[in-house]
Amino acid sequence: MAENLSKLATESDSNYLDLDKHSVETILRQINAEDKTVPYSVEKVIPQIEKLVGQIVSRMEKGGRLFYIGAGTSGRLGVVDASECPPTYGVPHDWVIGLIAGGDGAIRKAVENAEDDEQQAWLDMKAYDIDQNDVVIGIAASGRTPYVIGGLRDANAHGVLTGCIVCNEGSAIAQVAQYPIEVVVGPEYVTGSTRMKSGTAQKLVLNMISTAVMIRLGRVRGNKMVDMALSNHKLVLRAIRMVKEATGVSEEKASELLDQHGSVRAAVDAFHASI
Template sequence: MTNFKKITEEASNHNDLEKMDTLSILQNMNKEDEKVAKAVALTIPQISTLVDGLAERFNKGGRLFYIGAGTSGRLGILDASEIPPTFGMPFDRVIGLIAGGDSAIRKAVENAEDNKEQAWKDLLAHNISENDVVVGIAASGTTPYVIGGVQEAKKKGLLTACITNNPGSPLSQAVDIPIEINVGPEFLTGSTRMKSGTSQKLALNMISTTLMIKIGRVKGNKMVNMQLTNNKLVDRGTRYLIEELQLNYEDAEAALIKYGSVKKAIDALK
């Protein structure tokens, strides 16, 4: 670990922020943000390996667990919470866990991330099994809660991965598939809710969306399994059916409501 350097703690490339006018602050922040997608692009081979391993286990009934603390934990929970409405999956197939429990989603829980044993206890509460996959998220790559969780998961034979912004970190060394996104120092020194958090969100979008495509939850480019929880989504689903089945609006809407999803309506009527 002697070569490990915390890039996320290095001084910003910009100084005297308080002396900048508003426009300069925003322009300089945006210049830093431009680096994020390019940094994520360099990790696509590792993300691909993770998704393929995930799909294989998902098709055997496995689940995807994200574990993290602070911003990283919240981003994992955000991604997990969007899977049921977007893809019609049960809520317990992609699960986000945060150090300190659900109360930490809104309010920081002191010292929660420093407990190295707690993540595995949190995973055990979900009857973790060998077909499950655990992805640890930590910008620093040094969060004890996350490292302890993935280490124990790997010992038990689960596939493990991480998303971190410090290459060569202890977290990277602890997993099967390290996704190391080097976005450089933050605009506001050490504030990993910024570029680091943005890069994590991009990676999470890629992981979960590609997984859902590979297991058949998407048709063409449409969310054909989305939950019809409001008028906007019913209208969207109706238009999908019009396009796919050449129905008029009223018949398409009636079919959608009858069958409960775009996919079921297509399967029944095509």
């Protein structure tokens, strides 16, 4: 018997009819009106996000890592969040790991049926020697992706803490995850196009999780990214400004300190240690 997806909020019919007959301005304003509702849906689940962040921090303080697993848009969002942690916070590339069904090639091009394999996610995580200090977050708008369900189930069986970010209530994934986050955003503007509101909600939650975790792990000082990688001219100029503000030295001296010590944190600490 075919699964009835129509009961899922993410698959329910759009609130707007005859999209193909609207002007561009109308389409854009309607999309924007729908997008405005997403942060309110996220606000409702802040208590659940807080609980999961606390668990992640306690494990990462002991050397654990954070894994994201997902397929399609959800998988790509996890990969994006993971890939931005090293340059933003100066952390090793294996602190936050994003895995997508079908492998890295699926980031750019969909891999047929990859999301339907319940065994593959655990195999993907095993390649990183996952253990009980780690945390796995499954990301799936529908809450029913087999790749994610199997990955969380196997992680639970091996004593690994699990969480999830889904956009339907009472989903199979939320039932498997120990710390579920269910952000219900309702019908998409284009029916079933979960890269829209659902994807936006997932991105917001991922931003909140990784940012809060990195702050609690000491990777932010005040409100500054003091460990960011100085990988381009813009970031070097930002770092020079940050060192100037923290020390009161000239721009030239701030640049010298950065050249000598390699990061804003190290440059500022070295300056204060020398006076």
